[in-house]
Amino acid sequence: MSxxxxxxxxxxxxxxxxxxxxxxxxxxxxxxxxxxxxPAEKIGLGFDRDMTRRIAARGWIGLTWPKQYGGKERxxxxxxxxxxxxxxxxxxxxxxxxxxRQSGPVxxxxxxxxxxxxxxxxxxxxxxxxxxxxxxxxxxxxxxSLKTRAEKVPGGWRVNGRKIWTTNAHRAHYIIVLAxxxxxxxxxxxxxxQIIIDVTTPGVTISPVWSMAGEHDFNEVLFEDVFVPDDGLxxxxxxxxxxxxxxxxxxxxxxxxxxxxxxxxxxxIDVLGPDTRTATLEELGRLTxxxxxxxxxxxxxASMIQQGKSPNVEASIVKDLGTKFxxxxxxxxxxxISSEDLVSDGKAERLQKLLxxxxxxxxxxxxxGGTNEILRGxxxxxxxxx
Amino acid sequence: xxxxxxxxxxxxxxxxxxxxxxxxxxxxxxxxxIPSALIAALxxxxxxxxxxxxxxxxxxxxxxDGAAIARAFGDAAAPGPLVETLAANAILAAAGIEPVEGxxxxxxxxxxxxxxxxxHDVPWGGVAEAVVVVTRTANGAQVALxxxxxxxxxxxxxxxxxxxxxxxxxxxxxxxxTIADGxxxxxxxxxxxxxxxxxxxxxxxxxxxxxxxxxxxxxxEISKFQAVQQMLAxxxxxxxxxxxxxxxxxSNPAETLVAAARSRLGDAADSTITIxxxxxxxxxxSREYALNARTRRLMAWRDDFGSIPMWRVALxxxxxxxxxxxxxxxxxxxxxxxx
Numbered sequence: 001m002s003x004x005x006x007x008x009x010x011x012x013x014x015x016x017x018x019x020x021x022x023x024x025x026x027x028x029x030x031x032x033x034x035x036x037x038x039p040a041e042k043i044g045l046g047f048d049r050d051m052t053r054r055i056a057a058r059g060w061i062g063l064t065w066p067k068q069y070g071g072k073e074r075x076x077x078x079x080x081x082x083x084x085x086x087x088x089x090x091x092x093x094x095x096x097x098x099x100x101r102q103s104g105p106v107x108x109x110x111x112x113x114x115x116x117x118x119x120x121x122x123x124x125x126x127x128x129x130x131x132x133x134x135x136x137x138x139x140x141x142x143x144x145s146l147k148t149r150a151e152k153v154p155g156g157w158r159v160n161g162r163k164i165w166t167t168n169a170h171r172a173h174y175i176i177v178l179a180x181x182x183x184x185x186x187x188x189x190x191x192x193x194q195i196i197i198d199v200t201t202p203g204v205t206i207s208p209v210w211s212m213a214g215e216h217d218f219n220e221v222l223f224e225d226v227f228v229p230d231d232g233l234x235x236x237x238x239x240x241x242x243x244x245x246x247x248x249x250x251x252x253x254x255x256x257x258x259x260x261x262x263x264x265x266x267x268x269i270d271v272l273g274p275d276t277r278t279a280t281l282e283e284l285g286r287l288t289x290x291x292x293x294x295x296x297x298x299x300x301x302a303s304m305i306q307q308g309k310s311p312n313v314e315a316s317i318v319k320d321l322g323t324k325f326x327x328x329x330x331x332x333x334x335x336x337i338s339s340e341d342l343v344s345d346g347k348a349e350r351l352q353k354l355l356x357x358x359x360x361x362x363x364x365x366x367x368x369g370g371t372n373e374i375l376r377g378x379x380x381x382x383x384x385x386x
Numbered sequence: 387x388x389x390x391x392x393x394x395x396x397x398x399x400x401x402x403x404x405x406x407x408x409x410x411x412x413x414x415x416x417x418x419x420i421p422s423a424l425i426a427a428l429x430x431x432x433x434x435x436x437x438x439x440x441x442x443x444x445x446x447x448x449x450x451d452g453a454a455i456a457r458a459f460g461d462a463a464a465p466g467p468l469v470e471t472l473a474a475n476a477i478l479a480a481a482g483i484e485p486v487e488g489x490x491x492x493x494x495x496x497x498x499x500x501x502x503x504x505x506h507d508v509p510w511g512g513v514a515e516a517v518v519v520v521t522r523t524a525n526g527a528q529v530a531l532x533x534x535x536x537x538x539x540x541x542x543x544x545x546x547x548x549x550x551x552x553x554x555x556x557x558x559x560x561x562x563x564t565i566a567d568g569x570x571x572x573x574x575x576x577x578x579x580x581x582x583x584x585x586x587x588x589x590x591x592x593x594x595x596x597x598x599x600x601x602x603x604x605x606x607e608i609s610k611f612q613a614v615q616q617m618l619a620x621x622x623x624x625x626x627x628x629x630x631x632x633x634x635x636x637s638n639p640a641e642t643l644v645a646a647a648r649s650r651l652g653d654a655a656d657s658t659i660t661i662x663x664x665x666x667x668x669x670x671x672s673r674e675y676a677l678n679a680r681t682r683r684l685m686a687w688r689d690d691f692g693s694i695p696m697w698r699v700a701l702x703x704x705x706x707x708x709x710x711x712x713x714x715x716x717x718x719x720x721x722x723x724x725x
Contacts, residue, residue: 006622008629010637013721025715032711039710088714266713274707278699281706285698288705289649292642292720293631299721300630314626321623376619377612383595383622385609 006383007311011299016074017081024085027058037091040263041353043361044215045256046092047171049126055086056126061096062104069108069116070124080302084255084295090263094168099123101254102247103130103176106194110235110243115196119174131199133163133177133221134244141374143178144188144241148223150179150195156229157181157195159203162222169206169219175199177223178244181237189241194234201226213360251369253301253315258294258322260365261329261358265291267351268333271342280336287332290325298322313382320375323365330358390447394436395454401427402462411679414465415547420513421465425489428468437476437574438485444475449574452476453581453636460585463679465548467491467510469582473575474518480570481529481563490516491534492575493553494691497521500530500562504554505537509690511551512539519560526568530560544686546679573644576691577635580647583687584632586680587654590662591625593677594618598665614665621661624654634721642720645701652694655684 031037036051055061063079065071086093104123107115122128139146148161159179169175177195184190199206203226209218235243265287272280298318304311334355342348366372380386405424407413414421428434437452438444452472459468467489474490491514493505501519511517517537519530536558539551565571595618598609608614631650635643659681663670670677688694705716 006626008626008633010633011721021718028711084718085714088718089711262714263710266710269705269708269713270710272706276702276706281699281702282695283698284705285645285700285702286649286653288701288717289631289646289698290627290653291717292646293627293650295718296630296634296721297627313622317623317626320619321627373616376616379619379622380609380615383618385595385598385615385618 006317007304007309007314008297008300009303011296011303013081013299014075014077017078020074020078021081021085023058024060024082028085028089028091031091037089039267039350040090041350041357042215043260043263043354043358044213044217045094045097046090047094047168048092049095051092052095052126055091055093055096056124059124061100061126062120062124065104065108065120065124069120070122071120076306077302080255080299084259087255087259088262088266095129095171096123096126097256098132098168098172099128099130101251102132103174106176106234106243106247107196109246110194110239112231114231115234119196128174129168129172131166131169131172131175133166133169133175133197135165136162137164141371143244144192146178146180146192148177148179150177150181150193150228152181153227156227157232159195159197159223159226159228162220164209164218164220166206166219166221167217169199169221170208170216172199175221176234178240181240184238191238192240192244193237194240194243195228196232196234197223197226197228201228203227211361211364213357213364248370252375253298253305253311253318255295255298257319257369258291258298258325260323260326261333261362262291264329264333264351264354264358267354268336271347271351272336272340277340280340283332283336287329290328294318294322294325313379316375316378316382319369320372320379323372326365327362330355330362334359391451391454394433394447394451395458397431398428398433398455398458399462401431401433402458402464406462406464408676409674411463411465411676412674418549420467420489420510424464425466429487434471434475435485437472438479442479442484444479444485449476449577449639450633450636452578453632456578456581457585457588460582460587460680460683461589463546463586463589463676463683467514469575469578470509470514473578474516476574477518477520477529477565477571478531478563480565480574481527483529483531483561483563486516486531488515490514490518492518492520492691494520494572494575498523500528501532501556501560503556504552506552507542507550508553509544510549511537511553512541513549513551517553520571522568523564525564525566527565527571529563529565529571531562532556532560533558546682546686548683548686550686569641572692573639573641576648576697577632577639577644579687579690580632580644580651581636583651583655583684584628586683586687587625587628587651587658590658590677590680590684591618591621594621594662594665597669601667608665617661617664621657624657628654638721640720642701642704645697645704646720648692648697649694649701652688652698655688659684 062071150157181193182191203224205222435444436447440446470491475485537553538555542550635647
């Protein structure tokens with residue numbers, strides 16, 4: 001496209017991707033029929049180890065990874081299609097989501113041969129859950145100001161510090177911690193490293209941070225003189241910032257950035273039935289047009305990534321727009337429930353439950369994984385404003 | 387992007403650059419004329435025949451090519467019934483009627499009559515040599531080609547200062563044809579208008595980013611202020627999302643995608659007007675400044691060829707009545723659905 005240097009391509013879904021879509025839909029139908037996938041009553045990635053194992057049994061975790069590490073060597077577009085099908089159905093993928101999306105790819109790109117051989121097949125089998133130790137009490141958007149330190153000691157590293165908002169730390173096996181390992185004059189980004197730590201190591205204390213949505217997903221993770229052997233270092237010492245930047249890019253433009261409140265629309269449409277007031281149709285049509293345009297954009301970015309391009313600004317735009325759409329969905333659905341009087345009609349018991357959870361969950365959409373203000377800063381830079 | 391599409395875009399952009407002075411839109415508005423050099427060049431290069439099949443004497447390009455042409459028209463804020471003529475010829479051809487040589491306009495009318503007693507709000511209705519009237523019938527669409535001179539026009543103006551006329555007292559004999567796919571003419575016209583809007587949005591965005599880098603206040607470019615950056619980053623989202631859905635609809639003009647494109651554009655146009663003027667400050671409010679040639683057209687075009695609410699209702703109607711687990715397949719298969 002012509003405006004500034006933003007790029008867009010008409011996405012071309014391959015026959016393989018569409019074939020996989022049908023396989024996933026068949027899997028979902030089976031899961032629903034057997035009662036293992038009831039209609040969602042909550043927003044957010046559910047955590048269900050058995051579901052993760054069933055997905056792993058299909059070969060769908062680590063789908064794009066080399067076969068030697070338990071992967072299937074399928075394309076990123078196929079993975080994209082699989083994920084949008086799973087997320088739109090609110091399949092509880094929380095037990096493998098982070099490992100599949102971030103930790104695995106980081107190990108694949110920067111890890112040692114031993115690390116790859118040890119971790120990746122276990123992730124692909126659905127046996128290992130990872131969490132990410134980035135945010136700290138004093139370091140949120142300004143991640144480079146982190147205070148967690150890893151000191152070199154004989155045979156390994158000694159880690160001290162505190163991480164927070166660590167999703168699933170209490171259910172995970174490993175945490176990849178971002179810590180300062182050295183100080184480089186004049187650079188805040190140099191001297192930061194990624195270290196992989198078994199959460200059962202002595203000195204690691206995990207305590208819950210309950211969310212306003214009534215969930216215990218977040219945790220505070222305290223590291224007190226935690227010894228990590230040398231083989232826990234991921235990639236090069238001091239290169240953590242670059243590694244994390246690549247990692248964060250993976251998580252910006254995927255379907256999880258615009259499908260979080262999708263079930264709310266699906267449930268609403270189910271409850272509304274065929275006879276709906278014009279004003280409601282107009283609101284619903286507007287919402288759906290945003291959904292369709294976001295999907296088109298998100299697919300376009302996935303398509304460009306598949307071709308080896310780096311649409312970083314475009315990916316940030318997907319996350320900015322997608323997360324705002326997720327919040328807008330909650331607002332619009334709430335208004336329609338009120339204007340159609342669905343609750344007093346007794347038709348909306350599950351929908352109302354889902355709405356209440358969504359209302360309390362929604363503030364997180366535009367914060368997690370990088371606030372929208374930070375994203376817009378990245379976009380502003382990308383279009384040449386700074 | 388197909389080679390054809392690039393060729394059409396480059397040709398039209400060259401014609402626009404060669405024939406339009408920087409203040410052409412203002413001159414056209416104040417003198418109530420259409421730039422004749424532009425029209426002559428577009429006719430000479432067969433641009434208005436782009437969407438007419440070769441066997442009817444046209445170029446045989448597809449709608450994605452047509453959208454690229456309309457996008458360039460919108461980008462340049464080129465005055466006149468340009469998209470109307472492009473669309474009118476495509477619709478005439480679909481009804482088996484020969485294309486017109488000069489400028490044409492379009493009106494979508496209700497009722498049974500092929501030529502109604504009155505046509506309201508017709509873009510350039512009193513100026514175009516041909517007025518193509520489309521009505522829906524039980525079996526599809528009826529297309530009537532009328533001569534502009536056979537109507538009595540009372541002139542009006544849209545927010546961009548372009549003609550919007552009311553036509554009455556038709557005193558001619560129309561050439562009438564039919565199209566089996568009754569909603570196809572509206573989809574074609576609507577999609578081309580959408581692409582034209584997109585062009586105007588892209589120009590406004592691009593110019594605002596440039597301007598923010600030029601304009602200095604408090605000793606630095608206003609692009610250095612976070613408040614300005616955040617607004618333009620938000621606009622970048624509207625631009626990219628709109629471009630994506632308009633391009634998708636242009637390559638597959640199914641009802642769902644055209645409706646989604648027009649609905650999404652409604653919001654993008656509103657934000658473009660607000661944000662680009664905010665970034666430009668007082669300057670953008672001056673009639674001489676080129677920004678408002680685009681933003682006023684966005685105001686005028688917003689509800690053309692199917693209003694935004696109409697398209698939104700049409701889009702929602704594709705999904706109501708579905709059970710909770712059928713909604714996603716309907717959404718995700720939209721891009722593959724046949725036109």
